[in-house]
Amino acid sequence: MTASPVSAATPDTAGAGQRRLLTLLFADLSGSTAMAEWMEAEHYAAMLAALREVHERIVPHHGGVIARIQGDGMLAVFGHPEVREDDGRRATEAALELHAAVRRLVPPGPKPSGFRGLTLHSGIHAGIVLINDGDQMRGRFELLGNAPNIAARLAEAAKADEIIASEESLGLQSQFFDTGPRLTLQLRGRATPLAAYRVLGRAAVGRRFDASVRRGLTPFVGREAELAQLQAALGGALSGQTLWLGVRAGAGVGKTRLAEEFLRHAAELAAHAGQPCHIHRGYCESYLSAEPLQPFLQMLRALDGMGDPPAELAAAQHSAPGDRADALLALMTALARRAPQLVFIDDLQWADDASMRLLHRLRATAARQSLPLLLLSASRPATARLAAHDEGAHIIDLPPLAEREAAHAVQQLLPQGDPFVAAEVQRHAGGNPLFIEELCHAAAETPDGLVQGQSSSAWLAALVESRVGRLLPEQAALVRVAAVIGNVIPAWLLEALSGCGEQHPAVRALAVQDFIFPDQLPGQLRFKHGITRDVVYEATGLHERQALHRRIRIELTARGGTESQLHEQLAYHAAAANDWAAAALHAEAAGDQALAVSALDRAKKQFRAALAALEFLETPDESEEATRLRHRRWVGIAQRLGMACVFDASQDDLRVLRHAAALAEADGDPGLIARTEYWLAYVGYALGETRVSLRHARSAVAKAEQCGDQALLAQLPGTVGQLQAAAAHYADALPMLDLAIGRQRSRASKSAINRIGLGFSLCCRAYVRGDQGHFDEAHALFAEALAPFAGSGHAVEASIQGWRAAVLLWQGRWAEAREAADVAHRVGAQVRSMFTCAMGHAAAAYGAWMQSADPGAAQRILDATAWLAPRGGGLYSSFNHGWLADIYAVQGHARAARHHIALALQRGRQHDWIGGAMAYRAAARLAACAGDATQARRYVALARRVADRRDSAHEAAVTTLLAAELKLDAGWPDALDRARAELTRLGMAGFLQRPHHRC
Template structure:
């Protein structure tokens, strides 16, 4: 065992990774300028410009790395990382631009001088430089992007990427968000043109502008603040220090408290401290008093020397407290100057001496080991520690910021943010902008991911830079192990266990803390772990991953999961082992089942296999994994999955092996079916069936016939569908007799047959099929159980048995969540909502239907999505929202016209017919005809009966006779045992 903190890495000469803000600046029109003036005059101008570069950049904490001609490259964040390095780069650019505009142009040049600049932040690999490369050589994408932004900037313009500034952008006036396609970059880059400095002084105000994290929970903390204010109002002065790490929500909590306090009989003052050039002594108090400029004593105090000013300010505040109770709030006290801290103590002492009604509220961050504590600190204050959101609170915050996002992605946001309100806000903001290509979606995996906000990386790195070398070494080792850290493994790598002071110090600094599982630690925030990990050099990371994999294999007392070994082997570049373990991890996840984990592991196996492409068995192994991948996709398909299966089919065709071709075409057809693309899936399954028949594989023939039956059923070709399903069921019943196997295929075939029978109005027969299917899988919590329950819910809805439909839909929704099948999860949610709407006009039904449909939209909508559009069209029509209803009518009709899905078409057309009332009789008639045609195509008696009822409703609304339609509707309802609808028809007849 070796202590990693004592190692001298052999790869140190390869440079170090740093998160830097990079500024490129160039003189605009410099070529034409050089041609237009005398060389001596140009040289003098150039010398003055270069002097400005060297004067201005260091003032803002940056370093000039290289000057070439009239252009300059500067970095911010080395040797010390600061959370505001992006801001410093922009401030530097603004000052440079202003100074260059004031320069006297060379003789012979009649225009003013201007710079154009680009700023971008990100990870770079830094090497010592030379005369050619500058003080440092910077390798990576970040310098290139900054240079491209500078090239794209117009004369006098400063272009800065969105991820560089984040919420620090509130310090500046900026253009609208631009999406720039930079040369050499595939995806557009979100950027802004900085036009000047803004009046906003606090991050909270920027959050309000962009979309504030919802105020959730914090009841205990609010009660403590209210109690402190009660004490102060009773002339018992109180100082409360609110302490928490960056982003946990100090300012959000205080703003909520101050909003409530404003309604009480007290005067509220606000101020903040900052650690930048614009900071000045007594800054927060001067900000407070700036709002009291109508008071002569305030104007007089502001003109006094510093020492006298302090005493004068003290008297002003004390005098104010005699008139009305005072509440003073100071944010970011960790950056306060000594004078501010002295005034706080003297003000509190004076308030206590005179029994003044005054409350001091300060917000600050915890101190790190080694921090120099000022002589005057907030040590006299009562401390209120603010903790990150609980899981429930974090979930609420994500749901409010991203109300329509995929719920499984929302879970990943919560996991990645770890309860930190700022991280939740930033990840949700990134996801909201994902369509522009500027966001980074949290991954459902153990993979690392560099967050899309370089300023967040700077925030974390600035905290990390305050740790000593020992703590940093432990933190880096923990980051390489993963988000969850077995304590024994950390001990093996670093010589420091869970109770070691170095590890405990990381918990105090909000990095790593004990997990719920004994013997494990975990990163409090997944974002923090990713940033620390990415800051470790590639070769160092790989060496550590190799050591971790070796420890996992060697320690017999620890059963290493395949998933963990696959991750570390892959990160170490051991592709053969990574492939084997990822494949086995996928098999384990599929058996549980956990579909998203299975798909992720199979994708990892295929990625590892690409590094072994020269292997003779490459083709067979690739297709074998793709088969397993297809099994995971059936209940949770997305369009991205098709690319894997299409490649497998291409490899199979190249082999001319009928068995490989049959299975590859089978899975490609099946996943097309799962995506709701019946027309596209049919030819694949037909080719697969022909190949399976050539090799006389009875089991595969039965599978393919069953899938063809499902595809025919989806396209409403019921006669051939039933024939094919019956043939498949006959073989699958024989196979189901084998012990130890869950009869997944048979259960789903029976459910599909039940769906056809139910759509044809043979409800009793359909329930018999459902009962048999459920007898095979009930209680398994397998994805197929969710599918069967989802179809059962749909058939109950067709019959009007709302209570049973909601119960079945709830099971589909529950199991879909367990197995991480977004499709069954969403469809169960939607079917239950429609049942609740029909049963009791549930006011939440519309929102639930919209959510479920939105969740599936990025994947193409999925199997039978016309049902969602039909349900939504009907409910929106009832809510008198015609434009929205018509959009869903169009979506349902589009599904039918592709011959992929007819189930919701008639329902959508009936909603459109009702929307045409009362003056558009021809349009109404056309939609009713379409509804009837869609129902007749399927032989759907329930839809024909509902269309008759709709004809009757429209006729009555126009004052026309409806007896014919009511007679037809009642007859069908009675025949089909649709009791609820029959009662509605009779009520309508009575009213008519």
């Protein structure tokens, strides 16, 4: 017998409480301790009773529930028993009214001099809370979790009569209020700072679109077909027709923005065509200032002061409440008889019954009289309760943004954003413009971009949870089951857990309501928005989640097929069910599989998950031998993590490997130590920490020789050679690289690791020889290095092509350099190697600058540099700064050029001199253009010194050319001829074909 959606989710254990997303308001009386000293006990009790009456009157009015009143402090919750998308706004409105009411209270009895009256100080925060039933000691509810503590800490941070609300609880709704500047608070008991605002009062904002305008509208993208439909309807109304169009979409999809763009177009058309079309706006609210006939009364008030008003205007303004609907109907039809009218009502789903009756009457009356009237409404998807709201309207169902449109929106909001973060935003947002905007704001505020499990603020999560709360119980349970399965949902698995197959009415209803929909692959479903899945999962009770994860593991295993196809899924569900042994096993296997196919980001993720699971396996009674074996396994996985992260290393990776080195040292096995030191050296090299990495490499050599690890000894000369090459010690680097290449060639056929090692060593020798001006030899080495990988999409292909692009730039072969750089960028993006992706992007931009003086080149190099910054690495970053210094110096942007000259030379102090000569040449150009020939010659001499340090023939030739062009060398015509001859000899003709940039 199949399970129903309700029975599929095992309920939380008795007494475990409900897991809810709540907004919490903590309000405390300011200075109460001092007052208790000078007030009589009876007077103090009377004051507390008056304070309690204020709390009990105001909090419920705004939809809150008082959880606890203790002395002069009060904790209220918003979102229980039903989460609402505006709970943060409700809590803030309640706080403002509470503060105003308490200021009006006058405590009984005599007051000391200097007493300024009663005030509160309040804090507002939202988050997941576990709710248990309360008692006399704990209050109406017992609230467990960090959110109540943070609300109390915010109240502590607030001064007398201040309200501090966290950004998470308000988000876009902060625009409904006048606030102080954004604060960053380090609260007691919280590891990370919290963004918050001081709430000063209410703003003159009535609807979410107005709040968005205050914040700053994002670029309007897409919607061409929908705009065309609206414009066609406007043409019909101008020609005398009565039409009603209803734009329908979920929250945040952009229906109001579309309507406003259309209304702007309609106003411009009326102004330019001389054909009057009067526009009326109204909106509906879910609470607060909502009143019967709200949108029509807003339109009526906007007509106050209208020139040459019809008689019906005064009648409507002075009508009795019972006659108001008839008077408004008469007014709107009278206006339509004069000229075409366009009536827009926003958030129709919240309209009161009187407004809906009047809207339908207006449409019917205007149609009977053939009046030129266009009715436009915007509303959420229809539910059983709202089915008749826009009945009779021509519905425009507004879909989420297409992938191209969403990418454009993300690019506008994160112009220098990491492309991997941008892709993550698109995946989570699912084309919802509001989600895109909020995730981009979150990514911009977080140095590491989006953090797993923290991809939405509480106010946005409340919006999602409020949608779930409006589902039928069977549908809501089904969504929670699907969320535990994951963002992609095999239909067979959902049916096994819930009894609902792909064609079940409940599943199809969830597609209509924009939750889950059929994926491109048959037999799979997918959440429309990844952020929706994350929010629903987080709000599902722990015991319910763990029970489902255990069932999913059983079903996946019983499904059959090779277990190797399921390692990643089994690892995830095992970890979520706290089965750490199985989680470590499957995550390690999944990491190995991902590494084998060069899916490096997935390999890193799985290896890190395996390491975390091993940590959880530690127990107090673990034997010494078990601990040793677990540590050795930990070190082995960390070494493979090193292999996965060399193309995209971060400081976090380095910290993991340092811990592995400490464990290996404690173990004492020379082979274990040697390989850990090797990966420490390699990852340190990938992060530009050349000096320290050389020390680790030498230690690895010593340990490998001690234990006779011939395979590692074959790899180590290549690593040492690459490190010495990075430090510009070419004389030491080349013999090591030659030794490595000889060993690796003999082993290349035996394993993929050896082929990768050979490719790296050949690539490194190629760029060294290219730097020395031996370009033909360099390109032959690149060809050999690329042969096993060309077109494979492997990360090593991206790395080799990136260096090939650099050598082609040194040679002046701009177009070929751009092609190679584009391959590095594209393949780097595919394998999620940020270093090769970013460096390819930067190299292609500099090639475009050198080839055609592309004005956008500098910005693209800046973008690539910004992508790498959060990872904490600096390998060859002097390239970027040298390129930028060169571009800005030629463009005459002296300040920007000097900034990047300084950064390039700073990298030189860390043994990264690859961009040093270019930086000094840029400084020479600036000095020469400023008329300081002496200083310019000094910088040219320093550029030559860097070229000599690197034994770089191409740098020496380009420096000589610059000195001649700037007339810094004696007998400059002869010097120019000599420079050109040297460039021709080296095969660097591209530099001779570029125009000479004069000051």
